[in-house]
Amino acid sequence: MAARDAWRWAVxxxxxxxxxxxxxxxxxxxxxxxxxxxxxxxxxxxxxHAIGGIAIDNVLGDVRVEGYDGxxxxxxxxxxxPDAAALARLRVTVVPDxxxxxxxxTSLAERGGKAAVALATVRIDLTVRxxxxxxxxxxxxxxRLEVRDxxxxxxxxxxxxxxxVRNVAGSVFARSLDGSQRFEEVFGTLDSHxxxxxxxxxxxxxxxxxxxxxxxxxSGRRVGSRQVRVSSIDGQIDLDAExxxxxxVTVTSLRGAVxxxxxxxxxxxxxxxxxxxxxxxxxxxxxxxxxxxxFGTVRSRAAVxxxxxFGDVSFSLVQ
Amino acid sequence: MICRELQDRVVAYLDGDLDDRRAAExxxxxxxxxxxxxxxxxxxxxxxxxxxxxxxxxxxxxxGQIRARLDADEVAASQPSRLTRGVTRTLGxxxxxxxxxxxxxxxxxxxxxxxxxxxxxxxPTPHGGAVAPAVALAPAAGAPTATEPAPPVVIMRDALxxxxxxxxxxxxxxxxVTTELLALARPEAATWGAGRAARFDREVERRERAILAAAPxxxxxxxxxxxxxxxxxxxxxxxxxSAGGGR
Numbered sequence: 001m002a003a004r005d006a007w008r009w010a011v012x013x014x015x016x017x018x019x020x021x022x023x024x025x026x027x028x029x030x031x032x033x034x035x036x037x038x039x040x041x042x043x044x045x046x047x048x049h050a051i052g053g054i055a056i057d058n059v060l061g062d063v064r065v066e067g068y069d070g071x072x073x074x075x076x077x078x079x080x081x082p083d084a085a086a087l088a089r090l091r092v093t094v095v096p097d098x099x100x101x102x103x104x105x106t107s108l109a110e111r112g113g114k115a116a117v118a119l120a121t122v123r124i125d126l127t128v129r130x131x132x133x134x135x136x137x138x139x140x141x142x143x144r145l146e147v148r149d150x151x152x153x154x155x156x157x158x159x160x161x162x163x164x165v166r167n168v169a170g171s172v173f174a175r176s177l178d179g180s181q182r183f184e185e186v187f188g189t190l191d192s193h194x195x196x197x198x199x200x201x202x203x204x205x206x207x208x209x210x211x212x213x214x215x216x217x218x219s220g221r222r223v224g225s226r227q228v229r230v231s232s233i234d235g236q237i238d239l240d241a242e243x244x245x246x247x248x249v250t251v252t253s254l255r256g257a258v259x260x261x262x263x264x265x266x267x268x269x270x271x272x273x274x275x276x277x278x279x280x281x282x283x284x285x286x287x288x289x290x291x292x293x294x295f296g297t298v299r300s301r302a303a304v305x306x307x308x309x310f311g312d313v314s315f316s317l318v319q
Numbered sequence: 320m321i322c323r324e325l326q327d328r329v330v331a332y333l334d335g336d337l338d339d340r341r342a343a344e345x346x347x348x349x350x351x352x353x354x355x356x357x358x359x360x361x362x363x364x365x366x367x368x369x370x371x372x373x374x375x376x377x378x379x380x381x382x383g384q385i386r387a388r389l390d391a392d393e394v395a396a397s398q399p400s401r402l403t404r405g406v407t408r409t410l411g412x413x414x415x416x417x418x419x420x421x422x423x424x425x426x427x428x429x430x431x432x433x434x435x436x437x438x439x440x441x442x443p444t445p446h447g448g449a450v451a452p453a454v455a456l457a458p459a460a461g462a463p464t465a466t467e468p469a470p471p472v473v474i475m476r477d478a479l480x481x482x483x484x485x486x487x488x489x490x491x492x493x494x495x496v497t498t499e500l501l502a503l504a505r506p507e508a509a510t511w512g513a514g515r516a517a518r519f520d521r522e523v524e525r526r527e528r529a530i531l532a533a534a535p536x537x538x539x540x541x542x543x544x545x546x547x548x549x550x551x552x553x554x555x556x557x558x559x560x561s562a563g564g565g566r
Contacts, residue, residue, distance in 0.1 A: 057537065059482065060510045068356050108478055119485075124431035139537045141485070154473055157487050157537050174543040177489050195496055199429075231555055233503070252555045254503070 032260075035085045035121070037080050042094065044073040049100035054130050057105040060090070060142035061123035062161075067132035067149035072130040073102050079122075086117040088134070090124055104128065135170070153188060162197075180216070190225070216254070232256045236311075240318070243268050245304030250305045255277040259314040260306050267296010274313035281317050320348045322495045326354045329362055354498040415550065486535065493543040498549035507553055522549060 007023045034123040044051070051073055058064050061080075075094070081087035106124045111117075125143070125270050132134060132151045139145075139157040146164040147154045153170025156163050158179040165172055165302040188206040192199050196218045201211065201220040209225035211218050217235040224242040228249040231237075238257045243249050245266030251258055257276070262268065270293050272278060277287035285291045294301065306315050325348045331337050332345040349356050476484075501523075509520045526546035533539040 108482075110479070111477055116477035118476070119481035122478055139540075141482070156539055159485070159540070175541060177492065177540075193544050193546065194492065195544075212551055214500075214547065214551060231551060231557075233500070233551055233554065252557075254555060 021141060035080060036080065036084055038087055039076065040092070041077075042075050044094065044096050044102055046071050046100070047096070047098055048097070050100060051131055052100040052114035053135040053137065054102045054104065054128065055137040056126060056128060057103075057139045058124060058143065059139070060106045060108060060143070061125040061140075063125075063138050063140050063142040063145050064127045065133070065136050065138060065150070065154075066127075066129050066148040067131050067151065069132065070129070071131050071165065073131075073134075075104060075125040077106075078125045078127075080116060080124075082121045085114050086122055089114070089117070090122060092124060092126075104190045160197075162291070201265050227254050228230055243304055245300035245302065248303040248305075251307070252305070253308040253311055255310045256308060257312045257314075258306060258308045261316050261318050263318040264302055264304070266300035266302065267294070268302045268304045269294045270306070270315070272305075272313055272315050273307045273309075275308060276312040278312070279314040280318075281315070320344045321368065322348075322355055322499055323350060325349070325352070326482070327357050333363055335358065352498060354491070354495045358495075390526070421561055490539075490543075493547065496547055497543075497550065500547060500554055503554035504550045519553060 019071060026143055027270065029037040029296075035086070037123060040312075050172070051170070051178040054065075054073055056065065061106075067212055075092075076093045079087055079090045079092075081090060089206055091107045091109055093103075093105050093107065099176045104126065107127070108122065123143070125244065130150075130294075132149060134150070135152045136147055136150060136154040138147065138154065140161045141159045143161045145158050145161060146154055146166075147156065147168060148164075148166040150168045154165065154168060154170070154172050154174075156165070158174075158176040158181075159210040160176075162179050163174050163176055164220045165181075165183045165186055165216065167185045172186055174181050174183075174190075174192045174193070176194045176197045179194070181192050181194055182200045182202075183204055184190065184202045185189060186201075186206065187205045188198045189208050190206060190212045191208075192201075193210075193212045195214045196216055197213070198216040199207065199211050199213050199218045201209070201223055203219070205224045205257040207225065208227040209223060209229070211230045213232045213235045216232070217236045218230055218232055218237045218239070220230065220239040220241060222242070223239060225242060226244045226247040228247070228251075229252070230239060231252045233254045234256055235253070236259045237251055237253055237260075239251055239259070240261045241249050241263070243262055244265070249260075249262065249268075251260050258274075262270075271290055272280065272285065272289045273288070274285070278287060280291060280293075306313055325332075326339065328337060328345060332342060337343075337345065349359055403560055504519075508516045511519070523546070526542065526549060528540060530542040530546060534541040
């Protein structure tokens with residue numbers, strides 16, 4: 001009973017915070033062009049369970065999530081609208097669940113007889129501080145989705161807005177249509193898929209890295225996951241990778257050019273093939289045929305496959 | 320021709336602006352691609368709706384104003400008139416898809432009329448908007464006089480409609496990519512044994528059902544990504560994932 005009461009208090013605190021934020025709306029500002037800006041803050045404390053996850057769905061603007069050494073969720077919502085009537089249509093909804101999950105979403109209410117408002121003139125930007133150990137699920141449409149300093153991974157979706165992930169441990173999943181995806185200092189399994197957006201990786205380590213792009217390009221620096229699988233259909237791939245002993249690096253494109261610079265201290269068994277021009281460490285190779293080479297001790301070799309069925313391939317070893 | 324090229328040219332194709340060779344390429348592609356055919360149909364319907372607009376009847380005084388402005392511009396002989404620039408800018412805003420359809424109106428000397436044209440397109444929306452594409456024409460309140468500047472063109476759709484449109488465009492792109500990937504994956508699957516090929520078909524079907532069952536939004540987007548990622552792997556000759564796989 002005491003625990004249930006504790007949770008009730010937490011929810012009540014959240015509600016008060018929301019109301020307080022609304023009450024602080026006399027803090028709405030009008031900038032130079034007459035637009036209205038409203039800023040609200042709220043804090044959601046832990047209830048019976050620690051806050052283990054937060055799901056954020058904001059198709060009306062940016063989302064920035066930062067992990068920190070606290071146990072509550074702190075939200076700053078900034079709404080932009082051309083006038084007060086449009087501002088009133090912008091909603092932020094917070095649903096804390098006793099299980100420790102917090103859901104945060106934004107919406108635009110129906111017009112209800114009010115004047116139409118252009119999508120480009122309304123937005124809600126969310127900055128959310130969460131306990132580092134919380135798992136983050138985030139979705140944006142055209143806004144920027146950025147998560148950083150987390151220890152339990154993230155699951156991220158975007159349509160055309162960019163996704164940026166920095167200093168995150170745990171499993172990270174990201175999907176976008178046209179939005180670019182950038183990952184820096186990710187330590188854990190990483191699975192990234194984009195249709196037309198570009199993917200870029202810097203300092204990624206973990207059990208597996210899976211990066212798939214349809215038409216977008218893929219670039220990677222300091223990629224050291226044990227299993228690396230990078231592919232594209234039309235996009236180009238440019239990868240600096242370290243082949244972990246006993247690991248695997250597979251880089252494949254259907255029509256895009258592929259360039260791989262491999263650091264393989266434990267040796268590697270390398271298979272390469274290019275429908276176009278093939279450039280190997282010892283010169284040009286034949287087109288359309290597999291070329292195999294091996295170095296290092298058998299036991300520690302990584303399995304490496306680099307291929308572009310119709311494009312060029314350049315493969316080199318970095319000592 | 321790939322789908323994206325067709326998408327770039329579909330308006331010009333429908334307007335008959337392409338040379339014979341390019342038009343034949345488009346025709347050929349449309350014969351074989353359901354997604355692009357649907358896209359072309361959509362463009363054609365929209366174009367028909369726009370061209371069936373009645374020519375608006377501008378106030379006589381407005382024409383006098385335009386003529387005076389044009390005369391002044393001829394004297395100045397330096398830059399195009401503000402009105403002309405406004406109309407050009409407006410046509411630019413209307414976008415490539417609408418410009419050809421509105422050309423007859425412009426040629427009919429209705430540049431001024433365009434300045435009082437309020438175009439409102441309604442498409443099906445998940446939040447209960449109007450159903451059929453419809454074009455409403457409304458004269459500006461208070462006809463302009465010779466001394467008043469023409470009111471600016473107002474094209475105002477609500478944000479909810481715009482968002483629904485964007486989602487429809489995004490889904491159309493995913494559909495198009497899926498069609499292209501299936502075209503790449505099927506020949507690959509045809510080289511497999513019967514059992515593996517059947518498994519591939521089942522996996523595609525399962526993912527397609529998941530898309531249909533998913534609620535619009537994140538769940539549906541994920542279902543689309545699951546299907547396209549699976550097809551990409553297949554097109555690249557990778558082993559077909561077992562049932563239950565995916566992100």
